[in-house]
Amino acid sequence: MxxxxxxxxxxxxxxxxxxxxxxxxxxxxxxxxxxxxxxxxxxxxxxxxxxxxxxxxxxxxxxxxxxxxxxxxxxxxxxxxxxxxxxxxxxxxxxxxxxxxxxxxxxxxxxxxxxxxxxxxxxxLEHDSPDLDESGRLTEDVFEILRNARILKPHCDPNLVVCWGGHSISREEYDYTKLVGYQLGLRGMDICTGCGPGAMKGPMKGATIAHAKQRHWDNRYIGLTEPGIIAAESPNPIVNHLVIMPDIEKRLEAFVRIGHGIIVFPGGVGTAEEILYLLGILLHPDNAETPFPLIFTGPKQSAAYFEQIDRFLRLTLGDEVARRYQIIIDDPQTVARTMVRGVEKVRHHRLDTKDAFFFNWALHVPYAFQLPFQPDHAAMRALQIRHDRPRHELAADLRRAFSGIVAGNVKEEGVRAIEQHGPFDIDGDSDIMQALDKLLQAFVVQQRMKLPGGAAYVPCYRVRTP
CATH class of the missing domain: 3.30.1850.10 (MoCo carrier protein-like)
Incomplete structure (x- = not known):
């Protein structure tokens, strides 16, 4: 220098x-x-x-x-x-x-x-791939970005756990994420998050101590972000592999392609968006036999939060959706042991299907989940949040609704659009709208929309309820 x-x-x-x-x-x-x-x-x-x-x-x-x-x-x-x-x-x-x-x-x-x-x-990435359809080309783009960043490691057994959760969580919830990360680290798991504070930092912090105790030095603390969110969620100091994906859809696809299992901690609309993205994919018929461990967890103070998430998912996507996730409250050891068992199933499935350990090529990600969503006022009004749609398509539009709220909360272009034209309107079947409104109001009361200590939260959305 x-x-x-x-x-x-x-x-x-x-x-x-x-x-x-x-x-x-x-x-x-x-x-x-x-x-x-x-x-x-x-x-x-x-x-x-x-x-x-x-x-x-x-x-x-x-x-x-x-x-x-x-x-x-x-x-x-x-x-x-x-x-x-x-x-x-x-x-x-x-x-x-x-x-x-x-x-x-x-x-x-x-x-x-x-x-x-x-x-x-x-x-x-300014290329034409005549041998690929549009969906395949987008997956290829995700692969190429990750390969260029040297995230994809061959000759390694599956051990990468993705942790999702909010940047605005309570101290008890944050400490719990560290305990889970610690238990994962003791069992040789590496951590991937959205790279910011809160539930994105805690698991990495816990894992660093466990990795040191186990003398596990070649550790990966991967942070996946995108330009619209990085200014609001700057990388935490533990991240040692940062990747900036070009948009939220490629960021989400990167999580599910490289992760061998996902743990969800308490969060707000961004976490709800991630949950709906993954469940929408897992509910697609092509992925019915694909193992993908998914655990919702938090301290005992968060039990009501996950009960509300569970009710919302069952109402919108049907009771069958609950087969794709487990809820474990206030038990970091059980979370880690359950995840390790789930990752072992992933390993055997990849061997049986001859799929790579480092990138889940076999997982079918529908084009609707890959196409970048620009959450302006017209696009938010056009969402079709109705029971008469296939479950994975409904999940896709619910994901877009939460994505729009994230943009209105923290992304520069979204914040500017709300300032100029007022809140986004979200409409759909009345029971879904009522459940959505109740869920979002709970996020506001629990201060999951903005970091604590700031001004009172002003919603960037209007849910059209009867």
Missing amino acids: NDVNAGPVGKLATVSARISPAGGLDILSRNEVARLRGASGSGLHALLRRCALAVLTSGSISDDPRAILEQYPDFDIQVLQQDRGIKIELSHAPAQAFVDGQIIRGINELLVAVVRDIIYVATQ
Whole structure:
């Protein structure tokens, strides 16, 4: 590192520095560098700046996607091409990313991941695949992004547990996620989450202690995010493999393709979206015989939360949906043991079907679950949330409804749309709307929509109930 200068911008200390990237990004082409600098008019520089700032403020607890940019208005990042490789130039970067003039190694690696994924998606996925249908092409895109990020590890037995849950959870719930992560780590499981705080951080934190006790050093703490959410959920410090998927649909598909089982902790609308995404896929007839362990769990204080989730799922998707998940309350050891047994079933199934351990090719993800959903007011009104639809199609539109609420809560474009045009309208069969309204109201009362301590939550939605 050289040319390090520190100084305050407003009340926040900043650092300007030119750093050597760490973690596997040595060279870029002239075209790639030009696109990242914005010289081609591609708009990548603004995306790079936003995602890089989120990484540099790792550990931030704000869920306002515009707050960080407002705090560091003079921040800039440039990728420079030099004779011996590339340099990353940071101007007025958050001082918290540096120690004694040196950028923190882990933050440097996450910064490299940001550059790597943004330029890869922009330059390498612009292709035609005549031998693939549209759905197959989208799955191939997910695979290629993960392979380029070196997430896919051959010759390894299944051991990756995906943990979903909210960034805004109680202290008791957070401590419980650490206990579950600890029990998973003792049994050799690695952790993948959405990379942010709360239930995305706790399992990783617990697993680090267990991995150290077991002298398990080649650990993976994978964080999967996307540009619209990273500013509101900056990566937690434990993440050692960060991947930025281009949209929420590819992010969700990446979770289910690389994970060998999923644990769901208490959360809000984002967690509900994830649950409906996975269950909608598992309910598709093509996946009827596919093992995929799914556990809902939390401390005893969260029992009522999961009872409400269970009632909502049974009402909307039928009682049969409950066969695809287990609810285990206040018992981290049983959660971990049950997951290990489930992952072993996944291993045998993959061997029988000759499917890869590192990427679940055989799982059928319907095109409706892959197609990016742009949650504007018209799209939200057009959702068909009715009982007369096939269950996996109803799950797809319910997932989109929750996705729209997430956008209205924390994504910059969604927040702006709500400010300009008012809340999204959601309509459908009356009993589903009543159950949805009750569920969302409970999320608000339990402070699962926004981080605690902020202003009172103002809903970005209107549920049309009789």
